[in-house]
Amino acid sequence: MKRYAIVRHADAVVSRIVSAQDLQTLMMNCPDGCDAVPCDDPKIVPGEWAWEAGGFARIIPPAPTIEEQRAGVWEAVRVARDRAEWWGCSTPLGRADSDPDSQRKVAGAVQLAMIAQAGGAPFSIDWTMQDNSSVTHDAAAMIMLGVAVGQHVAACHAVALVKRSAIEAAENIEALTAIDIEGDWPDAPTD
Known part of the structure; x- marks a missing residue:
C-alpha cells in the first residue's frame, strides 16, 4: 500500500x-x-x-506582526492580573480571599455593616479568612476589610495599566519580551 x-x-x-x-x-x-x-x-x-x-x-508560517505580538503579551498580562487580583490580600485582621466570589460576599457583608452602622445597630460577623481561621469583625472592621479588598483590586488594575502602556510603546519583540509580566503585582502571598 x-x-x-x-x-x-x-x-x-x-x-x-x-x-x-x-x-x-x-x-x-x-x-x-x-x-x-x-x-x-x-x-x-x-x-x-x-x-x-x-x-x-x-510551510513556514509568517512571523507574527508587532500588533499580534502585543496582543499576546497583553493577554498574558491580563491572566497575570487576574491571578494577582484573586490570590488574596492583607487586611487589618488577616489575609482575606479576593477571588470574584469572595469580592461579591465581601461587598454584601460591607453593605450589611454600613446599614447597621448608619442605623446605630450592633454588627458582628464571623468572617472566614484565607487561612480558614474565623475572625469576628464588627462594622468598622468589615468595612475596612472591604476597603482593603477594593484597594487590592484597584492596585492590580493599576499595575496592569502600566504594563499595557509599556506594551503599546514597545516597537519590537525585544521591547515586548523585556516587559515583566509576572512581576510588580501587589500583596503577593508569602507561602
Whole structure:
C-alpha cells in the first residue's frame, strides 16, 4: 500500500494524505484541480507541507506582526492580573480571599455593616479568612476589610495599566519580551 498526498493546484497545499493500492482509481476520485502525489514520508501532513517545484516543502508560517505580538503579551498580562487580583490580600485582621466570589460576599457583608452602622445597630460577623481561621469583625472592621479588598483590586488594575502602556510603546519583540509580566503585582502571598 502506498501513501499519496492530495495536492491542490491553485495553492500547492497538501490537503490530505491517503493510502491506496490503485493510483488510477485515486486519480479518478481526486477533486477538480487536485492531483495525487506519491508520499511515503509519514512526517508530511496536511497544513504543514506544500508541493513546490516537484517536491514537498515545509510551510513556514509568517512571523507574527508587532500588533499580534502585543496582543499576546497583553493577554498574558491580563491572566497575570487576574491571578494577582484573586490570590488574596492583607487586611487589618488577616489575609482575606479576593477571588470574584469572595469580592461579591465581601461587598454584601460591607453593605450589611454600613446599614447597621448608619442605623446605630450592633454588627458582628464571623468572617472566614484565607487561612480558614474565623475572625469576628464588627462594622468598622468589615468595612475596612472591604476597603482593603477594593484597594487590592484597584492596585492590580493599576499595575496592569502600566504594563499595557509599556506594551503599546514597545516597537519590537525585544521591547515586548523585556516587559515583566509576572512581576510588580501587589500583596503577593508569602507561602
